[in-house]
Amino acid sequence: MASHLNNNPVKPSRVVLIGAYGFLGRKLIDHLNSQQIEYLPIDLPEVDLTAPTSVEKFLEVIKPEDSVIFTSALTPDKGKDRGAMLKNIAMMNHFCQFLENGRCSYIVYLSTDAVYGAENRLLRETSPCLPDSLYGFGHLIREEMLRPVAKQREIPLVVLRSNAMYGVGDTHNGYGPNRFLRSALQERKISLFGKGEERRCHIYVGDVVNLIGLCLAKKTEGVLNLTSGASISFMDLAGKISALVDNEIDIQTSRRQNPITHINFDPTEIYKAFPNFWFTSLDDGLKSMIANGFFQ
Amino acid sequence: MIGFVGLSHLGIITSVSGASKGFKVIGFDPNALLCGELTEGKLPIYEPQLDELLAKHNANIRFTADISQLHQCRLIIFSIDIKTDESNHSDLSVLESLIDAVLKVISHDTTLVILSQVPPGFSRRLYHRLKDELQKKNARLYYQVETLIFGRAVERALHPERYIVGCYDPSESLPDTYLHFLESFQCPILAMRYESAELAKISINCCLVASVSAANTLAEICENVGADWAEIVPALRLDKRIGDFAYLEPGLGIAGGNLERDLVTIIRLSNEFGTDSGVVDSWVSNSAYRKDWVFRKLHETILSKYQDPQLAVWGLTYKADTKSIKNSPSLVLLKNLMGIFVKAYDPQAMLESSAFPHVTQVLTPLEACKGSKVLVIMTPWSEFKSIDPVEIKNNLDGDLIIDPYKTLNAQQCKKAGLNYLTLGRPMEFTNGFTS
Numbered sequence: 001m002a003s004h005l006n007n008n009p010v011k012p013s014r015v016v017l018i019g020a021y022g023f024l025g026r027k028l029i030d031h032l033n034s035q036q037i038e039y040l041p042i043d044l045p046e047v048d049l050t051a052p053t054s055v056e057k058f059l060e061v062i063k064p065e066d067s068v069i070f071t072s073a074l075t076p077d078k079g080k081d082r083g084a085m086l087k088n089i090a091m092m093n094h095f096c097q098f099l100e101n102g103r104c105s106y107i108v109y110l111s112t113d114a115v116y117g118a119e120n121r122l123l124r125e126t127s128p129c130l131p132d133s134l135y136g137f138g139h140l141i142r143e144e145m146l147r148p149v150a151k152q153r154e155i156p157l158v159v160l161r162s163n164a165m166y167g168v169g170d171t172h173n174g175y176g177p178n179r180f181l182r183s184a185l186q187e188r189k190i191s192l193f194g195k196g197e198e199r200r201c202h203i204y205v206g207d208v209v210n211l212i213g214l215c216l217a218k219k220t221e222g223v224l225n226l227t228s229g230a231s232i233s234f235m236d237l238a239g240k241i242s243a244l245v246d247n248e249i250d251i252q253t254s255r256r257q258n259p260i261t262h263i264n265f266d267p268t269e270i271y272k273a274f275p276n277f278w279f280t281s282l283d284d285g286l287k288s289m290i291a292n293g294f295f296q
Numbered sequence: 297m298i299g300f301v302g303l304s305h306l307g308i309i310t311s312v313s314g315a316s317k318g319f320k321v322i323g324f325d326p327n328a329l330l331c332g333e334l335t336e337g338k339l340p341i342y343e344p345q346l347d348e349l350l351a352k353h354n355a356n357i358r359f360t361a362d363i364s365q366l367h368q369c370r371l372i373i374f375s376i377d378i379k380t381d382e383s384n385h386s387d388l389s390v391l392e393s394l395i396d397a398v399l400k401v402i403s404h405d406t407t408l409v410i411l412s413q414v415p416p417g418f419s420r421r422l423y424h425r426l427k428d429e430l431q432k433k434n435a436r437l438y439y440q441v442e443t444l445i446f447g448r449a450v451e452r453a454l455h456p457e458r459y460i461v462g463c464y465d466p467s468e469s470l471p472d473t474y475l476h477f478l479e480s481f482q483c484p485i486l487a488m489r490y491e492s493a494e495l496a497k498i499s500i501n502c503c504l505v506a507s508v509s510a511a512n513t514l515a516e517i518c519e520n521v522g523a524d525w526a527e528i529v530p531a532l533r534l535d536k537r538i539g540d541f542a543y544l545e546p547g548l549g550i551a552g553g554n555l556e557r558d559l560v561t562i563i564r565l566s567n568e569f570g571t572d573s574g575v576v577d578s579w580v581s582n583s584a585y586r587k588d589w590v591f592r593k594l595h596e597t598i599l600s601k602y603q604d605p606q607l608a609v610w611g612l613t614y615k616a617d618t619k620s621i622k623n624s625p626s627l628v629l630l631k632n633l634m635g636i637f638v639k640a641y642d643p644q645a646m647l648e649s650s651a652f653p654h655v656t657q658v659l660t661p662l663e664a665c666k667g668s669k670v671l672v673i674m675t676p677w678s679e680f681k682s683i684d685p686v687e688i689k690n691n692l693d694g695d696l697i698i699d700p701y702k703t704l705n706a707q708q709c710k711k712a713g714l715n716y717l718t719l720g721r722p723m724e725f726t727n728g729f730t731s
Contacts, residue, residue: 229592268588271595272632278600 001125002222002273005156009217012067015039016104018049018095019072023170024110024205028069031209037216043072049091058098067106067216070095073142076135077172085138092142096149107150107157108215110208113201113225113265115140115161124266125161125223158215160208162226163265166285167205168292175234177202177282180241181289184249190241194256196234201227201265204285214274228279229267237282244286297322298477299369301394302376303330303359305341306411306444310375312349313453315356317480322369326394328361335359342619342644345450367401370473373409373440374398384556388414395422399429407471409438413497413554415561419490423464436471438463439490441497446552447617458484462493501558502576505550507543509579512586515546515720525720526702546719548625548674548700549586550579551614556623587625590672591632593698593717598670599636606693607633608668610661611675612642619644626674630655639664643677665691676701685712 015032019025020041032039040061043049047057049072062068072091074084114136115129131137143159150157166177173179180190203226211226232240235251242249270277280288300311303325311323325331330340337354339346350357358365366372376394378386391412398408408430410419419439423430430437439462445452459478461470466487470478478485488496515525525546532538550556559576566573598605614624621627630638630652638655640647641664647657658664661680665671665688673680680703689695689712697709700719709716717723 266585267595268585268592271591271599272588275595275599275633275636276603 001269002158002220002224004273005219005221006217009214010219011035012037012106012216014063014066015216016042016062016066016068018042018068018070019110022071023167023172024071024165024208026169027167027205027209028071028212031213035213040066049094050087052094054091054094055097055101058095059102062098062102062104064103064105066104067108068104069108069110069212069216070146071110073110073112073139075172075174076133077174080133080135082134085134088135088138089141089145092145096145099149099153099155103153104155106216106219107146107155108212109143109146109157109159110212111139111143111159111161112136113161113163113227113263115143116263118261118263120261120263122264122266123225125225125269156219156221158220159223160212160215160226161223162208163201163203163228165205165208166202166289168289170205176200177237177241177286177289180234180238181245181286184241184245188248189250189252190238191252191254192234192238193254193258194260195253196236196238196251197260199231199233199262199264201229201231201263202237202282202285203227204280204282204288206285206288207280211270211274211277214277220273224270224273225265225267227265227267227270229265230279230282231262231264232282240282241286244283244290297369297371299324299366299372301325301366301372301374301398302391302412303327303334304375304377305343305446305449306377306442307375308334308339308341309343309346309444309449309453310373310411310442311357312346312353313450314477315353316349316454317477319356319477319480321357322365323357323359324361324363324366325359326361326363331359331361342617343447343449344617349450363397364401366398367403370403370405371407371409371471371477372398372402373411375411375442378413378557380553380557384553384560386413386415386557386561388418392422395426399426399433399435402433402435404433404435405471406433406435407438407474408435409440409474411440411442413442413557414439414494416491416494416498416565419462419494420464423490436464438470438474439493441493441500443497443500444554446620447615454481456481456483458486460493460496461485461487462490463487464490498558498561501555502562504543505555505559505579505583506575508545508547508550509582511544511546512549512582516589518720519722522722545701547586548589548719549583551587551623551625552620553622556580556583587628588632589719590625590629590674590698590700594629594633594670594672597696597698597717598694602669604637605669606637606639606667608664608671608692609638609640609655610642610664610671610673610680611677612640612645612647613675616675616677621645624674629672629674639666639668642675643679662687662691667693669694670696670698673697673699673701673703676703680704685709685714689713 015037017025017039021043047054073088115131116123116127117130117132129140131140164176170178183190208226238251297320298314299322300307301324303323311321315321376391380386423437441460466489518525529544533540559580562576563573612626613621640655640657641661685708696715698717702718706716
């Protein structure tokens with residue numbers, strides 16, 4: 001559930017981008033440049049967010065009038081274990097320590113739909129969070145760490161729980177559009193778990209960037225799932241990619257190890273928050289990736 | 297003489313129907329202005345046949361704001377509307393104050409009947425609180441289930457299916473005055489303990505909600521798998537366990553306030569006593585989800601495709617033949633469309649323009665269509681049925697009708713060149729395809 005503090009869009013005076021050099025961070029920089037919004041990038045190698053010294057850095061550079069976008073996290077491809085989760089929690093711990101002593105005017109926190117867990121149910125912002133991975137738990141803990149500090153410091157906060165992102169420049173290689181496209185182009189094959197029956201929602205990175213831009217402008221508060229609501233099975237996704245790359249792609253199935261779980265999202269709240277927002281269709285998103293030639 | 301306390305929608309309907317059975321009736325309400333208007337035959341509510349019924353039997357009914365007039369009545373029925381807050385919780389304080397005030401003026405041997413909607417346990421608690429005073433005046437206290445349906449209230453009041461009466465002790469016979477009144481309507485009278493009657497009312501509503509929720513859930517599946525719920529419904533009605541009159545029409549969530557209040561009451565009781573109300577939680581959740589069906593469809597078809605589209609909305613009330621807009625899906629839709637220009641028409645209801653600055657209310661249905669990309673019919677008023685789809689097409693700046701309740705004929709709309717979207721089946725395009 002979300003509401004806007006600004007009835008009309010207002011350009012932020014400056015944006016601090018924590019996690020500026022990741023897949024999403026780089027896209028956000030492009031967006032902020034195109035909108036002529038001043039920004040301050042914070043990320044490795046200059047600042048190690050997992051180190052306590054990052055608190056000092058935040059205190060030094062973040063001004064009370066800044067809007068902060070926090071996207072920094074170790075994604076599952078960089079580790080799904082306790083160590084990765086604890087590092088993710090440490091990053092948020094340091095940001096919260098900064099907030100207890102410093103100040104900013106607005107926070108956009110990029111969370112993940114993994115906080116809900118993989119269950120056969122229609123998910124919406126009010127659904128119980130039952131993560132089934134340490135990655136999901138880590139993000140849920142980060143949300144719960146951040147929310148009370150922001151509230152106590154009276155700093156508006158929006159938590160954006162994003163579907164799995166895809167798009168040019170993605171290095172994560174997660175099971176989905178990026179890996180399938182890369183594999184189709186480089187190896188002429190797509191490997192599926194089971195027969196790829198599971199349905200999932202995917203979101204184009206450009207849509208995430210634009211939605212974050214809208215949140216910044218309207219100073220949106222609350223929780224929103226970043227989802228178009230459109231889901232597709234991995235088999236259909238593989239077929240779509242195969243047709244798009246114009247090759248005879250070998251779609252390989254395997255013996256199923258786990259029961260089929262479909263994860264669908266109700267997009268009503270994001271529609272309500274931004275009634276005129278147009279989501280990029282999966283077809284258009286994939287075409288844009290191919291046209292960009294990133295994987296060639 | 298029969299007294300009605302509280303000239304709410306329920307109070308007006310039941311007092312006039314009592315008068316129509318030949319009883320002398322006093323309708324009391326603290327609102328003198330309202331009593332004056334009713335005396336002049338001006339009704340603050342709209343119900344089919346009510347005007348005529350009041351005009352025909354007005355010699356039998358007197359409206360007054362003078363509480364002492366109730367002294368003449370041997371049967372007094374409390375019919376105030378129990379207000380609910382935004383969370384659908386009931387405020388019973390007004391009812392209790394009125395009962396206290398009335399008790400001071402009644403004669404000996406008067407029967408008091410609570411017709412207002414109260415939660416289980418209320419009547420017995422009230423009885424114990426008032427016991428001494430009731431005994432002093434040899435008065436008896438009953439609770440009677442009301443089954444008012446907006447838009448069909450007169451028909452239901454004149455021809456009730458049954459009366460459900462809650463008693464302190466159901467083994468005792470009902471007082472003659474009360475029995476005589478109830479028997480005049482010639483339907484079964486079911487006497488039971490207070491708590492059973494109070495819960496019976498909620499049970500009826502829960503069964504209705506269960507049916508509607510099942511219909512909504514299955515209708516949405518139909519929209520996705522290519523089935524037509526309207527084709528399935530006759531098969532269900534022929535099943536005796538479901539029946540001819542089951543609530544099987546898909547809709548846009550529960551509205552009107554009464555059903556919602558009963559669901560809140562069940563969840564509260566369940567929490568209090570540690571029983572499982574998961575299914576009721578699901579009905580509430582499904583209802584909220586259904587309220588946004590039109591908004592989701594509008595987003596898919598119009599809002600995600602056109603910059604600043606103008607929309608036409610027919611119907612603001614929560615159902616046809618009423619002025620009530622409480623929890624109306626139409627208003628929920630309009631709130632979600634804040635910032636998008638809407639031209640709206642309703643035969644009875646008026647919007648508060650300050651709350652809906654993006655909505656212009658117009659005087660005719662076709663005026664709303666002029667320049668709009670889509671027509672959305674949010675209330676199935678019968679006057680909409682007679683409008684020619686060709687006229688709609690000629691006035692629209694688009695070719696889509698979203699008509700959840702099938703107010704218009706789908707085939708005629710298609711013939712007129714309109715794409716037609718309704719609940720329970722896939723979108724029908726003019727070229728014959730379905731989505």
